[in-house]
Amino acid sequence: MSIEAKLSMVKIRHLPLRPPAMVEREASIRETVEVMKAKHLGCALICEKGKLVGLFTERDLLNRVMGESVSYSASVDQVMTLNPAKLSLEDSVISVMRLMKEGDYRNIPLVDSEGTAAGVVTVRDLVTYFAEHFPKEALNLPPDHDQKIMQAEGA
C-alpha cells in the first residue's frame, strides 16, 4: 500500500493531538500569548461563542505585533487571521499535509460540522506521527559506524 493510501485512511482524530489554546475575540494579545505559553502551542484559536472566527500564530506575533506600534493590551481580533483555512477531525492526514503545503501553513484549526472550534493540528504533530509510524527508519536509529557524536544531546 502506498503512503498516500495509508495517510488517506488515517483521520485527524486518530492523531494524539494536544488540547488547543482558545480565547474569545475580545481577549487582549497579552492574554492570548499567555494561553499559548501555558499550552506550549504556537497558535491560538480565536472564537466567538465557541465558533472559530480566527487564528493567531507565532508568525502573526512576529509580523504584526513585535516591532510594530501595537500594544499587547489591544484585542487579538485586530491582529488575527480572519476565517483561517480549517479542516474537521474526520478529514485525513494526507489532507492536512496537502493543505499545509498549498497554503504554507504550520497550524490548521479543526472545527465540527457546526463550526465550533474542536482543536488544532500542527506540523509538529505530523512529524511526531511519521516518526512513530516509520519507527525503524526514524525513531530507532540503527548503529551508524561512520557517525560521530560531535556534541552532547540537548538544547
Added chain:
Amino acid sequence: MTCPYCGHQNLDGLDHCEECQHDLSHFDVPIPTGGLQKHLMEDKISHIPYDRLVLVSPTDSVAHAVSRIKTIGIGQAVVVEGGKLVGILTERDLLNKVAGREVDLNKVPVSAVMTRNPDAIEERDPIRIVINKMAVGEYRHVPIVKDGHPVGIISAKTVANYILKYSGLDF
C-alpha cells in the same frame, strides 16, 4: 533478538551476543526495501532545499534580529560567533521569553533570549536523522552545519513536504 550463532535470546539492540560474544551490530541495520523507506535512509539532507538563513550575533539586539527575520520572511535566526553556530532564535523563544512584556527590545541582546547550542545536523546525514531529532527533541527547526559553520536550516514543514512528495510510493 535471537543470536544466529548460538540461539541465545538477547535484548534487542545489543552489539554483542551475551552468550557467545559474536558481533550482532550489523543485524540491527534495517535493509531498505525500496519506496519511501529507501529515500529516508539513503537521501542526504543536501537533497532537500534548505530554508533561507538569517545570521545574527549574540550581542545584536533582539529588535535587530526581529527586523532581519521579518525582512526575509522566515521565523528564526541562527546565532553565530566567529562563524560558528552558538544558538538559534526562534518564534517560540520570542513567544516564551519576550512577548507580552513591556521591554525595549533594542536593549535586550539576542544571547538573553536564544536557545543555546542547538542540536544540529550535517549535510551528509540521511533524512531519517532529522526526523528523529525533531521527534525526540520536539524541535521544528534544525540547523545544518559544515565544520561547525551553519550552512542552512531545515524545518518540520520541509520534512512534511518531502514525505508528501514521495507519498505515491509504497513504504
